[in-house]
Amino acid sequence: HVKRPGQYELFEENMQVHDLLFKAGGFDDPQYKASVFLDRADLIRYDEDRITQTIIPFHLGQVLANERSKHNFKLQSGDEIRVYSQAVFNNVRTVSIDGVVRSPGTYTLKTGMTVKDLILEAGGVSEDVFRYKIEVARVDPKKVDDKTYAETIELDMYSDYTISNIQYSFDPNPGGVSVERTEFKLQPYDYVSVRPDPYFRMQRKVTVSGAVYFPGIYALRGPDETITDILERAGGLRPKAYATASTLNRNDQIIRIALGQILKKPNSKANVVVQDGDQIFVALKPDMTQVLGEVVSPGIYKFISGQRVHDYISMAGGYTVDAEKKEIWITYPDGRSRHYNRWLSNPKVLDGSIITVGRAKEEEPFDRTEFAKEVASILADFAQVLVVVAAIR
Numbered sequence: 001h002v003k004r005p006g007q008y009e010l011f012e013e014n015m016q017v018h019d020l021l022f023k024a025g026g027f028d029d030p031q032y033k034a035s036v037f038l039d040r041a042d043l044i045r046y047d048e049d050r051i052t053q054t055i056i057p058f059h060l061g062q063v064l065a066n067e068r069s070k071h072n073f074k075l076q077s078g079d080e081i082r083v084y085s086q087a088v089f090n091n092v093r094t095v096s097i098d099g100v101v102r103s104p105g106t107y108t109l110k111t112g113m114t115v116k117d118l119i120l121e122a123g124g125v126s127e128d129v130f131r132y133k134i135e136v137a138r139v140d141p142k143k144v145d146d147k148t149y150a151e152t153i154e155l156d157m158y159s160d161y162t163i164s165n166i167q168y169s170f171d172p173n174p175g176g177v178s179v180e181r182t183e184f185k186l187q188p189y190d191y192v193s194v195r196p197d198p199y200f201r202m203q204r205k206v207t208v209s210g211a212v213y214f215p216g217i218y219a220l221r222g223p224d225e226t227i228t229d230i231l232e233r234a235g236g237l238r239p240k241a242y243a244t245a246s247t248l249n250r251n252d253q254i255i256r257i258a259l260g261q262i263l264k265k266p267n268s269k270a271n272v273v274v275q276d277g278d279q280i281f282v283a284l285k286p287d288m289t290q291v292l293g294e295v296v297s298p299g300i301y302k303f304i305s306g307q308r309v310h311d312y313i314s315m316a317g318g319y320t321v322d323a324e325k326k327e328i329w330i331t332y333p334d335g336r337s338r339h340y341n342r343w344l345s346n347p348k349v350l351d352g353s354i355i356t357v358g359r360a361k362e363e364e365p366f367d368r369t370e371f372a373k374e375v376a377s378i379l380a381d382f383a384q385v386l387v388v389v390a391a392i393r
Contacts, residue, residue, distance in 0.1 A: 001036055001085040015075045017043065017058070018067050021083075027064055036060070037084040043073055044080040093188035100127040100194050113186045115155060116163055119194065124161075131197040132157045138190050150191075155184070157194075204276035208234045211241035211282045226273055227257065227280060228266040237263070237282055245283035245333035245352050248272060256335035283333070286352045291316040293357035294323035303351040309340045312355055319357065327358025 003025025027033040038061035045054050058071035060083065066072075093109040095118060102123030110117065115134060119125065125132065134155040143151055157163045163184075186192075203219040213235025227248065237243065243260035255272075259282075262271045274280070289303050289312055296317025304311075309330050319325065328340035333352035339345065340355075349355070 001083045003032070010075060010077055016067070016072045017075065017081060018063050018072050020075060020081060021063070035086055037086050037089050038064070039089075041084065042082040044082065045076060046078045050078075095186050095188070095190045095192065097122050097192040097194065099192075100125050100132070100196050102126045109186060109188055109190075114163075114184060115186065115192060116157070116161055118186060118192055119157075119161065125194065127196050128159070128202075129196045129200045130159050131200060133195045133197065134163070135193045135195070136186070136190050137193070138187060140187075153184075206230055206274050206276070206278040206280065208280045208282070210246070210280075211238040211284050212236065213238060220274065220276065224273060226266070226271045227259070228262060228271055230274055230280060231263075231282070240284050242283045242285040242333070242351065244350060245286075247281050247283075248274075249279040249281065250275065250277070258334065283352075286333075288352070289349055290354045291357075292354065294320045294359050295357050296320060303349070305351075307349050308346045309349060309355055310342060310346050312349055313357065322359050324358040324360040329356050329358075330354070331356070 005024065008020060008023050027036060039059065040057055041060040043056040043058060045056060047054055058073065062069040063072045094106050095109045096106045097118050098104040101119060104122060107118060107121055115136065134157050136153040137150045138153065139150050155163055205217050205219050207217050208230060209215045212231060215234065218230055218233055231237065243263060246257065246259040248255040248257050257272060258270050262268065287303050288300050290300050291312050292298050295313060298316060301312060301315050329337055330340060330347060330349065331337045331354045332350050338347050
């Protein structure tokens with residue numbers, strides 16, 4: 001651990017350790033000298049056989065302080081001097097941190113380092129919550145054994161990085177501040193985990209749109225708030241609102257809800273507890289019904305209360321020749337579907353319903369010529385069988 005390591009010429013017979021250290025850069029720089037381990041350096045010298053070597057320790061600090069020191073050996077050809085860094089005898093200790101910090105990892109343990117110091121060195125917290133739970137896992141050689149791997153210490157930290165076991169006192173002088181710490185310092189190899197408070201989150205919100213008096217975004221007050229609670233805060237439904245066709249969107253999935261039933265009986269099981277991100281849509285009455293498929297005039301027709309499926313099919317001009325009368329369905333605005341049967345089931349039509357008349361499967365036309373060929377072939381085969389049987393007899 002010198003400034004200019006390398007091989008040097010033994011230029012005179014009385015060259016000593018101090019002389020070689022000077023040629024290698026010396027130790028006049030106080031900062032550099034502080035990084036050198038002065039209590040020991042080694043002189044590596046060949047034995048008389050010029051094969052094996054002997055280690056001769058000496059006190060480097062004494063040689064630098066006094067050229068007349070007994071440790072300032074006279075050098076011989078092939079000698080090697082090893083100067084050590086402080087780090088060789090004073091191992092750098094580390095601590096680790098993970099969790100909601102910007103740069104989790106392993107860091108050098110500084111003298112007097114606290115949990116807050118480590119969190120700041122790791123870039124601070126990565127999630128903005130009011131409070132954090134900190135766990136320090138510590139390996140104490142005096143306490144660990146086959147049954148105990150580590151001891152844990154729990155701390156609370158707030159969003160301003162104050163920790164419950166650290167107190168702050170402010171200097172009365174303007175612009176001055178002093179920090180007084182109660183003792184909780186990190187020890188080598190401590191493992192620090194920073195976790196956000198599970199009970200704290202930013203506002204959980206739902207969106208209400210459509211036929212309400214005050215559409216918009218609403219912050220949830222608690223975990224049990226329901227659709228009716230939110231709609232009440234939104235001023236309720238407008239006169240033209242159509243509860244039957246209203247929907248709830250959750251995680252990009254449309255959930256059909258019986259909103260009319262829910263509004264009549266808010267305490268029923270049908271009432272839905274809303275979640276963060278839900279979108280409630282209250283539809284307007286469309287005042288129309290759609291007829292699709294194999295009818296003469298498919299399209300949109302005005303809704304007439306009390307009319308049934310057969311009535312709307314008649315409005316659409318009746319069936320086409322390709323209609324499959326066994327495949328007629330009505331889809332209600334709340335997503336439910338029912339099968340239509342002109343003898344057994346002719347349901348009422350609700351505003352916004354869609355009636356679909358299916359198409360009959362196409363059948364291949366009867367080919368008389370091909371049929372005659374197949375019959376003739378069968379009869380010919382049968383005749384051959386009769387001839388064979390007669391011959392056997």
